[in-house]
Amino acid sequence: TDILKANLSIAHEISEELKAHGIKSYEFMGAVGSGKTLIIERLIERLKAKGVRCAVIAGDVSGNDDYLRFIARGAQAVNVNTGKECHLDAHYIQHALEHLDLHSIDVLFIENVGNLVCPSDFPLGADMRIVVISTTEGDDMVRKHPVIFANADLAVLNKKDLAGYVDVDPNVVISDYKRIVPHKKILLTDAKHGEGIDELMKEMGLMRE
Amino acid sequence: TDILKANLSIAHEISEELKAHGIKSYEFMGAVGSGKTLIIERLIERLKAKGVRCAVIAGDVSGNDDYLRFIARGAQAVNVNTGKECHLDAHYIQHALEHLDLHSIDVLFIENVGNLVCPSDFPLGADMRIVVISTTEGDDMVRKHPVIFANADLAVLNKKDLAGYVDVDPNVVISDYKRIVPHKKILLTDAKHGEGIDELMKEMGLMRE
Numbered sequence: 582t583d584i585l586k587a588n589l590s591i592a593h594e595i596s597e598e599l600k601a602h603g604i605k606s607y608e609f610m611g612a613v614g615s616g617k618t619l620i621i622e623r624l625i626e627r628l629k630a631k632g633v634r635c636a637v638i639a640g641d642v643s644g645n646d647d648y649l650r651f652i653a654r655g656a657q658a659v660n661v662n663t664g665k666e667c668h669l670d671a672h673y674i675q676h677a678l679e680h681l682d683l684h685s686i687d688v689l690f691i692e693n694v695g696n697l698v699c700p701s702d703f704p705l706g707a708d709m710r711i712v713v714i715s716t717t718e719g720d721d722m723v724r725k726h727p728v729i730f731a732n733a734d735l736a737v738l739n740k741k742d743l744a745g746y747v748d749v750d751p752n753v754v755i756s757d758y759k760r761i762v763p764h765k766k767i768l769l770t771d772a773k774h775g776e777g778i779d780e781l782m783k784e785m786g787l788m789r790e
Numbered sequence: 791t792d793i794l795k796a797n798l799s800i801a802h803e804i805s806e807e808l809k810a811h812g813i814k815s816y817e818f819m820g821a822v823g824s825g826k827t828l829i830i831e832r833l834i835e836r837l838k839a840k841g842v843r844c845a846v847i848a849g850d851v852s853g854n855d856d857y858l859r860f861i862a863r864g865a866q867a868v869n870v871n872t873g874k875e876c877h878l879d880a881h882y883i884q885h886a887l888e889h890l891d892l893h894s895i896d897v898l899f900i901e902n903v904g905n906l907v908c909p910s911d912f913p914l915g916a917d918m919r920i921v922v923i924s925t926t927e928g929d930d931m932v933r934k935h936p937v938i939f940a941n942a943d944l945a946v947l948n949k950k951d952l953a954g955y956v957d958v959d960p961n962v963v964i965s966d967y968k969r970i971v972p973h974k975k976i977l978l979t980d981a982k983h984g985e986g987i988d989e990l991m992k993e994m995g996l997m998r999e
């Protein structure tokens with residue numbers, strides 16, 4: 582449709598602009614409450630300790646909860662409220678970038694609105710798209726929402742520490758994922774206790790060997 | 791908009807039809823993986839034991855996982871896949887009702903697609919709209935999505951057994967809820983262990999005193 586074409590062309594402009602400034606960029610999509618913000622907070626902690634300058638565009642339907650968490654971590658941040666829409670689009674990102682000093686950023690994170698459906702049709706111009714789900718949503722998230730996993734580069738199954746409490750076998754999720762995207766990876770993390778974050782950074786190309 | 795007006799008039803027709811058959815009807819909306827299906831399963835268990843005949847319309851983006859769970863509980867059920875859309879609308883429900891024998895149903899549950907944004911604009915004709923969130927999504931679900939709580943009759947905060955593991959204080963959620971809808975109730979449940987389900991049935995008018 583025209584909307585998707587227009588989005589794609591703006592996303593392309595964003596990608597060019599970020600590359601021109603030498604910024605590595607990552608979009609986090611995923612289920613509402615799956616741990617996107619906490620994962621990004623863990624990434625910022627580790628990157629900051631290595632002198633890497635981080636910025637975040639925090640997308641939410643309303644409120645500024647996530648934005649405040651990123652500011653508290655010492656990252657530059659912009660809050661974007663989508664109101665009635667359940668997904669960010671490239672147009673929102675273009676405006677958000679105007680509020681950031683691109684010369685003082687090495688890594689940009691974009692946290693999309695929690696939703697496993699619409700965001701997948703609206704790429705935002707980042708180098709990499711990562712989908713975060715968690716054990717506590719049940720073991721059926723991948724098979725119920727195959728499209729967003731096919732449109733992403735990497736997946737994360739977070740809250741691995743809680744799997745036993747919700748009778749979820751992570752291997753069921755992993756095998757569903759392999760069936761849909763056999764050539765891509767799904768990583769297990771526990772963002773609360775910082776487990777699996779190093780492997781994630783490696784897959785994101787943020788870990789100098 | 792015209793879409794919302796058309797939806798409202800179909801929802802009205804559905805409501806008339808269900809009332810004409812003496813069917814009590816409940817729509818469950820909520821976050822993806824919050825426990826909607828498990829709560830409905832618990833309700834079916836209790837109602838079936840009292841000879842109440844239950845039916846479910848299971849809405850999901852794709853797949854029939856929830857539908858199969860309802861069939862396994864002995865309820866009549868219809869599976870509705872919304873594909874690219876992240877919410878059910880009254881048109882889907884009108885077609886789904888054609889596949890049910892309305893003369894053999896006392897209580898109808900409709901499980902909407904897991905999403906805290908779009909479903910709120912599309913009432914489906916049920917007597918009562920209930921929003922289910924869970925502790926594991928974090929304590930900010932209500933303040934981030936005020937509209938769906940304002941458009942519902944009742945809210946449920948499920949997975950109360952897991953609150954400690956995700957550093958969530960249920961009272962924060964309850965006080966956010968009271969700020970948005972002071973005159974409505976939010977109930978705490980643990981659907982896995984069947985706790986809080988009796989209070990829920992009472993609020994739904996399903997518990998003969």
Ligand SMILES: Nc1nc2c(ncn2[C@@H]2O[C@H](COP(=O)(O)OP(=O)(O)OP(=O)(O)O)[C@@H](O)[C@H]2O)c(=O)[nH]1
Nearest residue numbers: 613614615616617618619695740771772773927928
């Ligand atoms: N036990 C445990 N809790 C986690 C983990 N990751 C996140 N949490 C908790 O899960 C809740 C939600 O985490 P957030 O980081 O806010 O999730 P989100 O995906 O950003 O949420 P939205 O932006 O609202 O969609 C919070 O209470 C976190 O403390 C984990 O790996 N283990």
Ligand SMILES: Nc1nc2c(ncn2[C@@H]2O[C@H](COP(=O)(O)OP(=O)(O)OP(=O)(O)O)[C@@H](O)[C@H]2O)c(=O)[nH]1
Nearest residue numbers: 718719822823824825826827828904949980981982
């Ligand atoms: N510990 C615990 N686990 C729960 C509770 N309620 C649901 N679960 C688990 O949470 C996961 C999701 O439950 P479902 O009933 O499938 O949730 P849902 O809201 O219907 O999910 P979708 O239809 O996919 O949006 C499953 O692994 C359940 O076993 C609860 O109160 N406590």
Ligand SMILES: [Mg+2]
Nearest residue numbers: 617618647692
């Ligand atoms: Mg977040």
Ligand SMILES: [Mg+2]
Nearest residue numbers: 826827856901
């Ligand atoms: Mg369900």
Ligand SMILES: [Zn+2]
Nearest residue numbers: 666667668699
């Ligand atoms: Zn959307």
Ligand SMILES: [Zn+2]
Nearest residue numbers: 875876877908
């Ligand atoms: Zn929608």
